[in-house]
Amino acid sequence: MEEIQLIALFLFVLFLFLGTGVWVGLALLGVAFFGIEMFTARPAGDTMITTIWSSSSSWTLTALPLFIWMGEILFRTRLSEDMFRGLSPWMARLPGGLVHTNIVGCTIFAAVSGSSAATLTTVGKMSIPELRKRNYPETLVIGTLAGAATLGLMIPPSLTLIVYGVTINESITKLFMAGILPGLFLAFLFMGYVALYSKFSSKFAPADEPKLTFAEKVRNSRFLIPVLVLIAVVIGSMYMGVATATEAAAFGVVGSLILAASQKSLNWETFSQSLMGATRTSAMIALILAGASFLSLSMGFTGLPRGLADLIASLDLSRFELLMVLLVFYIILGCFLDGISSVVLTMAVVEPMIRQAGIDLIWFGIFIVVVVEMAQITPPIGFNLFVLQGMTHHEMNFIAKAAIPMFLIMVVMVFVLIFVPDLATYLPDNMRQGPGGGV
Amino acid sequence: EKWDMPMAYSGSNFHSATGAEFAKCITTGTGGAIEVVTHPSGSLFKGGDIKRAIQTGQAPIGERLLSGHQNENAVFGVDSIPFLATSFDDAGKLWKAAKPTMEKILADQNLVLLYSVPWPPQGLYFKKEVNSVADMKGIKFRSYNNATARLAELTGMLPVTIEAAEISQAFATGVAESMVSSGSTGYDRKVWESLTHFYEVDAWLPRNYIMVNKDVWNDTSDANKNVIRGCAELAEYAGTWRAVEYTQFTLNGLKAGGMTVGPAGDALTGELKDIGATMTEEWLKAAGPDGAAIIESYKSMQ
Amino acid sequence: MIPALKKVRSFLDMIYLASGIVASLFLIAILTLILVQMLARWTGEVFPGAPDYAGYCMAAASFFAFAHALNRGAHIRVSILINAVGPKMRRILETWCFAIGAGLAWYFAYYAVKATYWSWKFHEVSQGQDATAIWIPQLAMVIGSVIFAIALLDHLIHVLFSGDHRITTDIVEQSHGE
Ligand code: NA
Ligand code: NA
Numbered sequence: 001m002e003e004i005q006l007i008a009l010f011l012f013v014l015f016l017f018l019g020t021g022v023w024v025g026l027a028l029l030g031v032a033f034f035g036i037e038m039f040t041a042r043p044a045g046d047t048m049i050t051t052i053w054s055s056s057s058s059w060t061l062t063a064l065p066l067f068i069w070m071g072e073i074l075f076r077t078r079l080s081e082d083m084f085r086g087l088s089p090w091m092a093r094l095p096g097g098l099v100h101t102n103i104v105g106c107t108i109f110a111a112v113s114g115s116s117a118a119t120l121t122t123v124g125k126m127s128i129p130e131l132r133k134r135n136y137p138e139t140l141v142i143g144t145l146a147g148a149a150t151l152g153l154m155i156p157p158s159l160t161l162i163v164y165g166v167t168i169n170e171s172i173t174k175l176f177m178a179g180i181l182p183g184l185f186l187a188f189l190f191m192g193y194v195a196l197y198s199k200f201s202s203k204f205a206p207a208d209e210p211k212l213t214f215a216e217k218v219r220n221s222r223f224l225i226p227v228l229v230l231i232a233v234v235i236g237s238m239y240m241g242v243a244t245a246t247e248a249a250a251f252g253v254v255g256s257l258i259l260a261a262s263q264k265s266l267n268w269e270t271f272s273q274s275l276m277g278a279t280r281t282s283a284m285i286a287l288i289l290a291g292a293s294f295l296s297l298s299m300g301f302t303g304l305p306r307g308l309a310d311l312i313a314s315l316d317l318s319r320f321e322l323l324m325v326l327l328v329f330y331i332i333l334g335c336f337l338d339g340i341s342s343v344v345l346t347m348a349v350v351e352p353m354i355r356q357a358g359i360d361l362i363w364f365g366i367f368i369v370v371v372v373e374m375a376q377i378t379p380p381i382g383f384n385l386f387v388l389q390g391m392t393h394h395e396m397n398f399i400a401k402a403a404i405p406m407f408l409i410m411v412v413m414v415f416v417l418i419f420v421p422d423l424a425t426y427l428p429d430n431m432r433q434g435p436g437g438g439v
Numbered sequence: 440e441k442w443d444m445p446m447a448y449s450g451s452n453f454h455s456a457t458g459a460e461f462a463k464c465i466t467t468g469t470g471g472a473i474e475v476v477t478h479p480s481g482s483l484f485k486g487g488d489i490k491r492a493i494q495t496g497q498a499p500i501g502e503r504l505l506s507g508h509q510n511e512n513a514v515f516g517v518d519s520i521p522f523l524a525t526s527f528d529d530a531g532k533l534w535k536a537a538k539p540t541m542e543k544i545l546a547d548q549n550l551v552l553l554y555s556v557p558w559p560p561q562g563l564y565f566k567k568e569v570n571s572v573a574d575m576k577g578i579k580f581r582s583y584n585n586a587t588a589r590l591a592e593l594t595g596m597l598p599v600t601i602e603a604a605e606i607s608q609a610f611a612t613g614v615a616e617s618m619v620s621s622g623s624t625g626y627d628r629k630v631w632e633s634l635t636h637f638y639e640v641d642a643w644l645p646r647n648y649i650m651v652n653k654d655v656w657n658d659t660s661d662a663n664k665n666v667i668r669g670c671a672e673l674a675e676y677a678g679t680w681r682a683v684e685y686t687q688f689t690l691n692g693l694k695a696g697g698m699t700v701g702p703a704g705d706a707l708t709g710e711l712k713d714i715g716a717t718m719t720e721e722w723l724k725a726a727g728p729d730g731a732a733i734i735e736s737y738k739s740m741q
Numbered sequence: 742m743i744p745a746l747k748k749v750r751s752f753l754d755m756i757y758l759a760s761g762i763v764a765s766l767f768l769i770a771i772l773t774l775i776l777v778q779m780l781a782r783w784t785g786e787v788f789p790g791a792p793d794y795a796g797y798c799m800a801a802a803s804f805f806a807f808a809h810a811l812n813r814g815a816h817i818r819v820s821i822l823i824n825a826v827g828p829k830m831r832r833i834l835e836t837w838c839f840a841i842g843a844g845l846a847w848y849f850a851y852y853a854v855k856a857t858y859w860s861w862k863f864h865e866v867s868q869g870q871d872a873t874a875i876w877i878p879q880l881a882m883v884i885g886s887v888i889f890a891i892a893l894l895d896h897l898i899h900v901l902f903s904g905d906h907r908i909t910t911d912i913v914e915q916s917h918g919e
């Protein structure tokens with residue numbers, strides 16, 4: 001019961017701050033302050049600085065501004081339109097037309113980026129204006145983008161999977177492998193939805209695309225080459241062991257600068273604009289992450305997340321029931337916390353439950369990622385919603401509504417994972433063993 | 440009264456299990472007057488923040504790797520001098536020799552030392568058979584502090600800095616090819632996916648320690664202090680026993696994973712002992728009279 | 742506006758922009774550090790502490806940019822209510838938001854100064870290979886958060902006396918979270 005009261009209070013303060021328009025990062029900071037002052041004997045100010053300094057000066061964060069910068073450079077050059085031009089001839093004749101460029105673009109970019117919102121920004125910046133120009137339904141454009149961008153978390157590299165793997169002592173390579181097929185399958189589900197929407201919705205009436213011959217399409221695809229080269233460099237450097245994720249991000253920046261220069265779209269103006277843009281954007285995220293890290297600490301002190309997990313553990317559920325309860329639990333948590341925080345905060349209690357129930361931990365990592373992906377698009381705190389809000393100037397509730405079908409598709413994805421666990425476990429179980437061999 | 444206890448390592452780690460029992464012991468022993476709540480996996484404070492958090496009263500009690508503080512004072516690194524104390528017995532003696540000094544240094548920092556449990560002995564991981572220091576030349580070696588970087592330098596390996604979180608990936612991608620760590624690290628990270636040999640050189644046995652804020656400690660009743668001391672003694676004993684058991688368990692795990700596990704050859708062992716002597720000298724220079732006193736006291740126990 | 746106030750105005754605006762530019766230089770420093778570390782590794786050289794330095798640059802890039810990002814409308818907020826109400830209510834809401842924001846930011850800045858002062862007094866040293874005296878990188882947190890707090894207070898005063906804040910939302914280039 002104590003938990004319920006705590007939740008109610010936390011939620012009240014959070015809604016009060018967020019609802020009245022206090023900046024998200026500061027609102028999280030305020031709620032965290034409130035939680036510590038009200039419910040614990042700990043010194044709020046000192047703990048705040050300790051945890052925020054530690055999280056904001058973390059080396060692992062440095063991949064973040066670099067990947068954002070890379071996106072900013074690509075955005076300010078011709079490269080992003082080129083990618084759209086290269087993909088669109090192939091997508092134009094699919095049912096649903098160019099909306100598929102959202103999904104395919106996100107899938108491709110997810111393979112270079114460990115984050116969902118970076119994927120969203122890069123793809124969205126090029127696809128939103130083009131799709132609007134062609135009169136595609138705005139809700140479909142925004143919704144698919146919000147949903148497909150979450151693939152950034154599942155298709156390797158993935159920040160969430162790294163955090164999960166470290167917390168639970170599982171092989172990160174295996175987790176990365178496990179994310180590939182479910183990621184592609186989820187992209188396929190999104191595309192299926194777009195196809196159905198285009199057939200059954202009266203709102204779907206985009207402008208006609210010029211018909212191209214096969215040869216012309218192939219010729220247009222040359223525009224894809226720079227992007228693919230860049231992806232090959234970034235991914236390749238990681239998988240060949242030349243670079244870590246952060247270093248691959250640095251490659252990405254340098255690579256995109258070189259490509260921009262070779263296209264003659266690199267000048268002082270685009271360079272400084274991309275740099276300042278990346279600085280502002282990463283500061284925006286840094287403020288939210290700072291607030292979130294303090295909120296995590298505050299919740300840790302109040303014992304709320306653990307209390308909830310204990311409550312679930314005490315119910316003595318079957319494996320399926322447990323997964324359903326966890327699904328609901330993480331969806332609720334995901335409304336208010338970022339994915340990484342909810343993984344770190346709860347894993348101490350959830351991990352033993354999962355092990356006890358005999359659930360494969362690699363598989364569960366992918367389960368968690370889908371659920372965390374959902375959290376990206378659920379209000380009031382969903383990073384993809386914030387990002388889209390900034391990009392499109394739509395209201396939060398419009399974007400959240402547009403994303404509901406994608407949310408439901410991800411729920412379907414959870415059940416697919418439960419009933420076809422091989423989707424996640426096939427690749428890691430059959431991947432090429434290292435020289436050590438063994439299991 | 441609720442004592443939040445931040446711990447850096449995952450809940451399933453034996454240090455965390457020991458800490459959880461220690462917490463339970465206090466809660467029961469004090470009749471609930473002091474309820475200790477552990478927060479493993481760095482879920483409250485990250486490893487590097489724990490000592491300062493306790494010093495400044497942000498958390499009353501917590502656990503940290505002792506040698507994590509050796510930048511601050513070289514004496515904290517006494518348990519991590521390569522090839523000085525190379526068995527559980529010797530590590531126990533070294534700790535006995537160092538304990539009074541540690542207690543004093545920590546007391547000056549507003550901390551009270553409760554107990555300390557060693558990690559399993561540190562061995563060398565490689566991607567190939569290694570029979571001498573010459574075989575190590577040019578290998579990319581994971582270093583995580585100045586001592587391990589120095590070890591790389593003295594063995595002719597190339598130190599590369601890899602965060603703990605990235606160990607598996609670094610080995611899988613060849614960014615690193617070797618490391619010095621306990622069998623448990625390799626077992627937890629499933630390094631047999633990329634590495635082939637583990638040499639039980641028992642280079643050193645690093646320790647975790649549990650500390651409590653001095654002001655909090657002084658405000659605790661004598662009866663409860665006695666309960667806590669008793670629980671600490673039990674925990675140190677149980678934790679050390681776990682470390683011994685766990686050592687064998689993880690070595691078996693590495694073998695089952697397909698790795699070649701065994702002691703280093705005589706030639707390699709001899710060369711490593713020399714490197715150990717060099718590093719002990721260097722440590723003594725950095726640690727000053729406090730350090731010299733510890734080593735002297737330790738040698739006298741042999 | 743009286744000339745003295747005008748001077749304060751342009752001085753503050755200059756500070757916000759300058760700190761934003763400093764932040765962007767730290768972003769370049771992150772890139773440089775990572776590239777140099779990679780080069781070092783390939784050539785068999787050692788660059789101890791590079792990840793730690795990159796981490797400090799990350800913190801500096803964030804804290805120095807907070808105020809600039811605020812002025813350019815980059816920080817995210819839920820503006821459903823603010824956009825829905827009339828001008829009078831809007832002014833009250835904005836006052837509340839900037840008061841809360843400025844209050845929290847000054848609270849943060851105060852404790853950032855305190856923590857950094859103690860790091861300096863205790864000679865606190867980084868636990869990484871860099872072994873940096875930690876108050877040096879923490880200075881970035883102090884300066885950045887004080888400027889951020891000043892900026893929020895600046896807007897609050899503006900809302901109180903002239904009815905609206907001075908945040909200009911150009912094409913907000915926001916992205917990523919996780
Ligand atoms: Na990804
Ligand atoms: Na959410």
